[in-house]
Amino acid sequence: MVECPVCQSKSLDNQLKFCTTCGWNLTANSDTLGQAPEPSIQKENLKLSWAKQMWQRFQFQQKEFQQLRQQAKSSLNQLQSQLEQANLEKKLLETQLSTIGFKLEKKEQQNRQLQSELQEINRERQELQLQLSFTQLQLQKEEQKNLQLQSQLQQTNEDKNTQNKSILELQSQITQMQLQLDSSVNNYHKLQSELQKNQEQIASYEQAITELQAHSQISESPPKRKNYWQLSE
Numbered sequence: 001m002v003e004c005p006v007c008q009s010k011s012l013d014n015q016l017k018f019c020t021t022c023g024w025n026l027t028a029n030s031d032t033l034g035q036a037p038e039p040s041i042q043k044e045n046l047k048l049s050w051a052k053q054m055w056q057r058f059q060f061q062q063k064e065f066q067q068l069r070q071q072a073k074s075s076l077n078q079l080q081s082q083l084e085q086a087n088l089e090k091k092l093l094e095t096q097l098s099t100i101g102f103k104l105e106k107k108e109q110q111n112r113q114l115q116s117e118l119q120e121i122n123r124e125r126q127e128l129q130l131q132l133s134f135t136q137l138q139l140q141k142e143e144q145k146n147l148q149l150q151s152q153l154q155q156t157n158e159d160k161n162t163q164n165k166s167i168l169e170l171q172s173q174i175t176q177m178q179l180q181l182d183s184s185v186n187n188y189h190k191l192q193s194e195l196q197k198n199q200e201q202i203a204s205y206e207q208a209i210t211e212l213q214a215h216s217q218i219s220e221s222p223p224k225r226k227n228y229w230q231l232s233e
């Protein structure tokens with residue numbers, strides 16, 4: 001049985017020259033050390049002590065390395081899990097993005113349709129405004145005509161008033177003339193009555209004259225003449 005003085009691993013093979021664990025030369029100690037001088041032994045012991053320290057440091061570093069590797073593995077696992085999660089989220093976001101893109105496309109289509117409708121409405125509005133201004137013009141013309149007609153009506157009314165006045169004046173004149181006529185007729189009747197009286201007087205005078213002539217025995221015949229009252233009838 002051989003035990004390595006550096007790493008303390010044991011082997012059943014007595015002929016082994018180097019340690020299978022740390023690679024230390026196993027032949028140096030057993031055979032040659034017995035006959036070697038004092039400084040050489042010290043030198044060998046120093047080497048061995050250094051090798052032990054180196055082995056211990058190596059062991060410690062290996063442990064640290066194992067720990068670090070374990071940590072790295074755990075971190076890697078965590079990162080992979082996060083990556084998977086991120087991939088899932090990415091796929092979800094891609095789906096959402098596609099949905100939003102589809103909706104956006106739909107909205108844009110609606111927007112284009114609305115714009116087209118808006119243009120149509122604007123065109124109709126312009127047409128209506130044109131019609132409105134035309135109607136306003138016609139209305140103004142009608143109002144002008146109305147004003148003219150009103151002015152004519154006023155003129156006609158004034159004419160009618162003037163005519164009425166003339167008619168009234170004429171009626172007044174007629175009344176006056178009738179009054180005058182009445183008065184004339186009265187005068188005529190009066191004169192006729194006077195005339196009759198005068199004729200009666202004349203007739204009585206003539207009769208008196210005839211009687212006087214008959215009494216005075218005058219032979220000459222009286223002139224034949226007609227009476228005035230007979231003429232007037």
Ligand SMILES: [Zn+2]
Pocket residue numbers: 004005006007008009019020021022023024
């Ligand atoms: Zn060893």
